[in-house]
Amino acid sequence: MNRTLINELEEGKKSKISGWAKKIRDTKYMIFIVLEDRSGSIQVSVDKGTMQDLVEKLEGVLPDSVLEFEGKMVLSEYVKQGGKEFLPTDINILSSAEALPLEENANIDTRLDYRWIDLRSKKNNLMLKIQSEFVRAMRQYLYDNDFTEIHTPKLIGTASESGSEVFEVDYFDRKAYLAQSPQFYKQMAMASGLERVFEVAPAFRAENSNTNRHATEFTSFDLEFSYPENLDDIMEMEENLIIAGLTSVKEKYESEINDIFDTEVIIPTKPFPRIKLQDLYKELHDRYGYEIPKEDIGDMNAETEKLTSKYALEVHGSEFIFVTDYSKTKRAFYHMRNEEGTPIGYDLIWRGTEITTGAIREHRYDILKKQADEKGLKKDVEFYLNFFKYGCPPHGGFALGIDRLTMLLLCLPSVKEEMFIFRGPNRINP
Numbered sequence: 001m002n003r004t005l006i007n008e009l010e011e012g013k014k015s016k017i018s019g020w021a022k023k024i025r026d027t028k029y030m031i032f033i034v035l036e037d038r039s040g041s042i043q044v045s046v047d048k049g050t051m052q053d054l055v056e057k058l059e060g061v062l063p064d065s066v067l068e069f070e071g072k073m074v075l076s077e078y079v080k081q082g083g084k085e086f087l088p089t090d091i092n093i094l095s096s097a098e099a100l101p102l103e104e105n106a107n108i109d110t111r112l113d114y115r116w117i118d119l120r121s122k123k124n125n126l127m128l129k130i131q132s133e134f135v136r137a138m139r140q141y142l143y144d145n146d147f148t149e150i151h152t153p154k155l156i157g158t159a160s161e162s163g164s165e166v167f168e169v170d171y172f173d174r175k176a177y178l179a180q181s182p183q184f185y186k187q188m189a190m191a192s193g194l195e196r197v198f199e200v201a202p203a204f205r206a207e208n209s210n211t212n213r214h215a216t217e218f219t220s221f222d223l224e225f226s227y228p229e230n231l232d233d234i235m236e237m238e239e240n241l242i243i244a245g246l247t248s249v250k251e252k253y254e255s256e257i258n259d260i261f262d263t264e265v266i267i268p269t270k271p272f273p274r275i276k277l278q279d280l281y282k283e284l285h286d287r288y289g290y291e292i293p294k295e296d297i298g299d300m301n302a303e304t305e306k307l308t309s310k311y312a313l314e315v316h317g318s319e320f321i322f323v324t325d326y327s328k329t330k331r332a333f334y335h336m337r338n339e340e341g342t343p344i345g346y347d348l349i350w351r352g353t354e355i356t357t358g359a360i361r362e363h364r365y366d367i368l369k370k371q372a373d374e375k376g377l378k379k380d381v382e383f384y385l386n387f388f389k390y391g392c393p394p395h396g397g398f399a400l401g402i403d404r405l406t407m408l409l410l411c412l413p414s415v416k417e418e419m420f421i422f423r424g425p426n427r428i429n430p
Contacts, residue, residue: 001014001015001016001070002016002026003016003017003068003416004016004017004038005017005038005040006019006035006036006037006040006041006042007039007040007165008039009042009073009086010073010427011072011073011074011342012069012072012073012186013040013072013073014070014072015070015072015073016068016069016070017035017037017042017068017069017070017086018035018037018066018067018069018092018134019035019036019037019041020035020036020037020064020065020066020067020068020095021033021034021035021061021062021063021064021065021066021067021097022034022035022036022041022063022064022119023063024058024061024062028048029047029048029049029140030045030046030047030048031045031048031055031058032044032045032046033046033058034066034428035067035069035079035086035204036409038125039342040082040117041081041084041158042073042081042082042084042085042086043079043080043081043084043085043093044067044069044071044085044086044087045079045085045086045087046058046088046268050089052223053399054088054090057091057093058091060096061093061096062096062097062098063097063100063345064095064097064120065093065095065096066093066094066095066097066264067091067092067094067150068091068092068093068094068126069086069088069090069091069092070088070089070090070091070235070394071086071087071088072086072087072089072210072250073085073087074086074087075352077355090361092290096364100117100211101114101117102114102117104418106330108414108416108417111168112420112422112427113429113430114417114420115420115430116430119420120238123260124193126253126256126260127261127406127410127412127417127418129253130253130257130406130409130410131222131402131406131418132250132291132305132405133248133249133253134245134246134248134249134402134405135200135221135402136246136248136411137244137247137249138221138241138244139198139200139243140209140244140254141240141241141244141245142198142223145196147196147197147198147223147225148189148196148198149190149197149198149199149200150182150185150186150194150197150198150199151199151201152179152182152185152186152199152201153179153185154178154179154204154392155169155171155177155178155179156174156176156178156179157174157176157177157343157383158177158379158380158381158383159177159380162291165205165206165207165214166178166180166182166204166206167206168306169206173236177232177285179203179204180203180204180205181203181220181222181265181399182199182201182203182220183222183332183334183399184381184384184387185363186199186222186223186224186284186385187224187334187384187387187392187398188387189224189394190224190225190226190331190361190363190393190395191387191388191390191391191392193318194369195225195226195227195393196223196224196226197223197224198221198222198223198224199220199222199223200219200220200221200222200402201219201220201222202217202218202219202274203217203218203219203220203222203366203370204216205217206218207302207425208373208425209425210424211302211354212396212407212413213347213404213407213414213415214415214416214424214425215403215415215419215423216423216424216425217423218401218403218404218415218419219401219402219403220399220400220401220402221399221400221401221402222397222398222399222400223237223341223397223398223399224243224361224391224395224396224397225237225395225396225397226394227393227395228394228395228396230277230360231324231344231345231346231359231360231396234359234360234396234397234398235271235272235274235322235346235348235358236270236271237398238356238358238398238400239268239270239271239272239320240270241268241400242320242400243267243268246266246267246268246409247267249265249409250265250267254264257410261410261411261412262411262412263411265409266319268318268319268320269318270287272318272320272321272322272348273315273316273318273320273321273322274321274322274323274324274346274394275321275322275323275324276323276324276325277298277300277323277324277325277326277327278325280308280311280323283311283315284307284308286309287311287314288307288310288311290303290304290307292304297325297327297332298326298327298329299327299330299408300323300347300354301325302353305349305353306351306352308321308323308349309321309349309350309352309353310352313347319350319351320349320350321348321349322346322347322348322349323346323347323348323349324345325342325343326342326343326345326347326391327343328341328342328343328344331343331345331359332359333362333368333371333372333374333375333377333381334361334362334364334368334372335359335360335361336359336360336361336362336363336396337357337362337371341409343359344359344360344415345357345358345359345360346359348398348407350405353404353408355400355401355404355405355408356398356399356400357398358396358397358398358423359396359397359398359400360394360395360396361394361395361397363388363392363393363394363395363397364388365385365388365389368385368388369385372385376412403415403418403419406418
């Protein structure tokens with residue numbers, strides 16, 4: 001007999017179900033088991049008077065064991081589990097669980113030690129399904145708009161982008177590095193004539209950052225496309241992508257997000273507000289008395305981002321805001337600059353946190369080489385500069401951190417809570 005999912009059971013039809021024993025209650029006359037699979041849960045009722053062989057098999061079985069039952073589902077007005085219960089005729093214990101080492105209210109670090117158990121909760125299962133739907137919808141939007149999905153190497157021969165904050169690994173007789181992002185290879189795809197590409201893949205940052213939004217390994221959603229007319233084209237592409245993702249999540253999971261995460265999925269309207277960095281400094285000073293610290297001038301910090309979201313909500317009624325015109329000393333060398341020498345790029349802020357850095361890229365070899373030299377990058381970016389020697393169209397793009405997006409969407413306190421497996425400076429297991 002093939003397995004039937006709990007939500008597909010038909011009344012009175014002989015079926016086989018299997019799943020986790022989430023609760024086991026042993027009374028004088030009955031044993032009640034709440035069995036759960038990916039589709040839902042049901043009460044399995046074992047009568048001690050007529051099912052002694054099943055009772056013997058269940059002796060010593062603890063919650064979170066994996067059980068399989070054959071029997072029939074019946075309707076009952078006395079059962080809280082949706083008015084349905086399963087009356088078994090046979091049982092197979094697929095996996096016996098020991099007493100769980102994890103309490104429900106354990107702190108996050110203890111939960112991460114036993115992450116595979118922590119993820120069994122309804123909330124955490126739902127969280128990962130929501131993230132999956134967010135990514136699926138954004139992916140589908142790009143497929144529908146003629147993008148090609150690529151898969152770039154994560155082992156690279158030279159330290160990428162900045163030449164710092166990379167993990168060094170032994171690669172046979174030489175050194176290699178884990179890629180900080182697919183940035184260089186996305187741009188190589190532009191020089192290859194693909195025009196529109198994206199990738200969803202891991203990225204690695206050797207940052208000794210112990211904050212609620214940083215991880216040493218995370219999932220990045222990157223895209224790049226050729227022939228944008230201006231920076232507004234890049235920003236509009238991101239607006240459309242985010243709206244597509246949020247709309248799909250809202251349609252599929254709105255009620256569960258409201259009930260379990262006690263938050264709301266808000267679909268933003270286009271265009272998202274835009275503001276230049278210097279104008280933003282002035283607004284934050286005039287409205288909130290905030291002065292950017294000297295070391296952060298030309299950029300933003302965590303406090304600036306929080307106040308920027310407050311400003312966006314109060315003035316524009318938007319959870320999202322683009323901030324443009326950063327200092328060239330704070331931006332990557334491959335960002336194109338305007339006639340005043342200002343990088344043509346932006347950060348996107350959502351719910352008090354930066355979720356994207358996007359830009360028009362510099363595609364002219366001589367200018368790109370000069371800007372790399374300014375940053376002290378020579379040998380490390382030699383292979384990258386070669387992509388632009390033989391013709392390359394103008395292009396731009398951006399990247400979104402999937403883990404940070406999920407954290408903000410569900411109003412979770414940390415990326416540790418929402419990542420399938422978290423990696424940070426002090427955690428490399430499980």
